[in-house]
Amino acid sequence: MSQTNPSQDIIGQPSNRSSSDLDDPAPPMISNDGVVAIDITQKFLSAAATLEPGDLIKDGYFTLFEAVGALEIMDPKMDSGCLAPGESLDEDYDVTRPLSPSEVLGIIDQLLCLELAWNLGYPLSQTLLTNVYIEAMLMPSPVTIGEADFIRNRKHEPRDPMFAVLRAYCLGLLKCCFYVNERIKFEHYYEEEDFVTNTYHRSLLDDIDREEIREEIMAARRLLHSLRQDISGEMADALGFRLELRAAFLRAIELSDLRSNPESLSLPWSQMKAVWDTINKSRHLGTPVPEAFSTKIQRKLASTMPPRPIVQPSFEETYEQFKKLFADGIDVLKVLNYVDSQSLLNFVLTFQAQKPQPLVYIRTLLQSFLFKDMIVLGHLSIRQVVDDDLAIVVLPASRLLDPANDIVEAIHDPRFAIAHQMEQFRLRAAQSYLDIFRAFCQNRCRVRRTLCHSIQDWETVQVDAEEIDTLLQHQLEEKPMPYQTPLTSTPTSSGSEPLAYALPLSSWAYLYKLRLMEWIVQLGFELETYQPDELAGMYWYLSHLAKTRAQHVERIKVFTVQCMNEQRTNSTLTAAGEAQFTRSLEYLRVTILDAAVTWELADSLCCLYTVLQRLRLVVAPPRPYSTDELRYDIRMKPFAAIGLPELPSFDSFSRATAQPESATADLLEYAGRAVAGARKGYEVLAKLNEGDAFTAHSHARWLAGTKNCLKSVIAVNIAISTVRKVMGGLGRGEGDAEAGARLKTEVPRPDKCYHDWWIVPKVSEKK
Amino acid sequence: METTGRADLPGELKYVQYEHSLEAQYLPAIRALISKDLSEPYSIYVYRYFLYQWGHLCYMALDPVDSSLIGVIICKLEPHASHSPPTLRGYIAMLAVSSPYRGHGVATALVKMAIDAMARRNADEIVLETEETNVPAMRLYERLGFLRSKKLHRYYLNGNSAYRLVLLLRPIDPDAAADLSLDDIDLAPR
Secondary structure (H helix, E strand, O other), X not given: OOOOOOOOOOEEOOOOOOHHHHOOOOOOOOOEOOEOOOOOHHHHHHHHHOOOOOOEEOOOOOOHHHHHHOOOXXXXXXXXXXXXXXXXXXXXXXXXXXXXHXXXXXXXXXXXXXXXXXXXXXXXXXXXXXXXXXXXXXXXXXXXXXXXXXXXXXXXXXXXXXXXXXXXXXXXXXXXXXXXXXXXXXXXOXXXXXXXXXXXXXXXXXXXXXXXXXXXXXXXXXXXXXXXXHHOHHHHHHHHHHHHHHHHHHHHHHHHOOOOOHHHHHHHHHHHHHHHHHHHHOHXXXXXXXXXXXXXXXXXXXXXXXXXXXXXXXXXXHHHHHHHHHHHHHHHHHHHOOOOHHHHHHHHHHXXXXXXXXXXXXXXXXXXXXXXXXXXXXXXXXXXXXXXXXXXXXXXXXXXXXXXXXXXOOOOOHHHHHHHHHHHHHHHHHHHHHHXXXXXXXXXXXXXXXXXXXXXXXXXXXXXXXXXXXXXHHHHOOOOEEOOOOOOOOOOOOOOOXXXXXXXXHHHHHHHHHHHHHHHHHHHHHOOOOOHHHHHHHHHHHHHHHHHHHHHHHHHHHHHHHHHHHHHHOOOOOHHHXXXXXXXXXXXXXXHHHHHHHHHHHHHHHHHHHHHHHOOOOOOOOOOOOOHHHXXXXXXXXXXXOXXXXXXXXXXHHHHHHOOOOOHXXXXXXXXXXXXXXXXXXXXXXXXXXXXXXXXXXXXXXXXHXXXXXXXXXXXXXXXXXXXXXXXOOOOOOOXXXXXXXXXXXXXXXXXXXEOOEOOXXXXXXX | OOOOOXXXXXXXXXXXXXXXXXXXXXXXXXXXXXXXXXXXXXXXXXXXXXXXXXXXXOEEEEOXXXXXXXXXXXXEEEEEOOOOOOEEEEEEEEEEEOHHHOOOOXXXXXXXXXXXXXXXXXOOEEEEEEEOOOHHHHHHHHHHOOEEEEEEOOOOOOOOXXXXXXXXXXXXXXXXXXOOOOOOOOOOOX
């Protein structure tokens, strides 16, 4: 949080100072036409004298924010000008002192650590801007490449070779930082949470041309080559690789704007990846120069903040994180190979689910690939992606998506109305749809928080879509068909099934809303939001949502098959249409499978946790200030306003979770059957190829996740068997209490589980 | 009181509600105690912001012998605007117990007093943030009935994330559920 000056509307009298200290100096003489100056010093002092130390006079607009922003003069942690006795205000480091090659290497390697810290979210003031060479290079702000040097006004004497190398490195570094900063600022991110874009009025070589910088780097590399004899080939290589890293980084950034031809875009990233290991192996050649880094430089920055400590990760961490950054840089480019909308979604989901999550630069790069200039992946209109998705999910080979509708001019032609209504729908839904992708580009905490808002939005998208569905039914002269919703199985008076319309657009919206709701619950597991005694309930709710989704997709499928059969019957089904139906039915099959395994695994975990609670192996804390119902209100608050699916009442939730009518042994048996079903499903999923799974270009990540789910299934099965074994060995008259006494349970943290979304308890027999 | 009879505690602690007249005697000690756990100190205005307006929601645990400060809790209670209709929201801003006296329920006793005081003043809910690494604090609050409602990424200056903990004291008005946000922006001191 940036601190501001103490606000004027507060008078807090310092507690240990008498008012006489304030008599000096005399008020300035103010004379100006139209200004009548009145000296209120005495009035002020006498008013202030009536206050006790610590009295606070403030208006209603003085908030906690102002209070936190206020500074205390002469507190070294708040007052940037406050010096310790004998301390100098400025750094006394001499940037013109000669540097050995190994010192240059040491400085560069420390800069790498600080660059990483900045990428991790720490401000420039505590990272790169603590370096004296960078400060000298940036102040005063250079306008030409010649001025961009830490030694200015160098008449005509040639630059010392080591200075030339360090300068070229810093030029490349700062220009990279400029581009990284601009990219992040341009996309959606959270300032101070993900990243600090503040440059404290330092220009990161904004106006210096990239080509000129590249030439300086190349020149320095040539120079190093010529120095091989003098400074050793090993040292020359070590420095050269670091310069190569800078040049490649600049090139990678430059190419990323193209958003096409991912193969060639990945070349500089691969180069960085390759050179990075060599850099790591040569860092022992460097000599640290800690005095070239100082917190005092912060006093010169445009900030009222007193100097804060330098944030410097270890080189080991720097190595690992940059290695991941380069790998992610290569990986993220694959998103540009668009295959279909569902593969795109799976790419984003699996890419962002990685642990650790890609750094914010990569996440904003992904956003720019997805959305820049309203062109998806550099070559697709938003409509193309939305229509592709509608065709996969609900409208294969549909008249509604026929581009020819757009050119119909006869207003009485149904196609004219269809084109208009579909455009209305796209206008309504496209943003919400793209927001899903955007949301998943945020940090994981924000993903969940954003989705909590998105489901409200999708609730209204669904309602609006249903209105448009109704209009379209009319245009299409759709005949309702008999369809029995599994949830509302009230037979009609005639005994036949009720009639229903396909409602494709609202079905599409409802499917997304359901997925969002599941993700919110699943991210709750991942982010450790739930306490152990909440897990039974949350897995029950997850299974409830997944079951609802499975039923909903079954419904979509019924109408899709019906539609396909109709087209076959009237011989309007083309080969292309046939392919679309096949693709859609494959998608629906996979989605039903995915929903089914989620519901069955969640169901089995719900039962298992309920059993563990009965056995007193998972115990709720006393909570004297709360009730189960009040906590249910809080926990389910994001879902409370959703009409469909309606949030279960607290009573039905409690009954469904605790299942008081079922014996413990029955719960275990049921859990065993559910987990066996989940196992079969996951095994089928794990065998799908990327075409059938809709995981083009992310199949390996998706498959790894699926296999981790399968491992979770096995772990659940083991836990169930362990409890069953002990229960089976109980003697006459023994029950849950005795079984619990023979077992112990540990609820692991998500990062200790096979999968972040499946918190499987470790149950073992006591020795 | 759960602190009674512990050998390490100097007898039964005195629990005192803060009032403005105690500033000279206790504010320096309060600042010192709380600053120990902070990477960046709060200015005096932050303390006065809370203590001057909600001194009645601040409790101190004192040594029975020399009345020195062992623990303190600082809160506020205000209508929370981003809800419709607004809720009366209590906020636990700071809680600290001198390290030699931890593990004796002093913090729990202070939190209970603060909750009781806010409940008496008709608070609808009480919220706070706690560092994700601060397991003892989370356990303390969760034992009393708080729930983690959301995780806040890199919430603190040291780069650590936080959890928002919520204790609901009375049911949410179902008609007010139009505000779904878990996301009310609370500006909490970091």
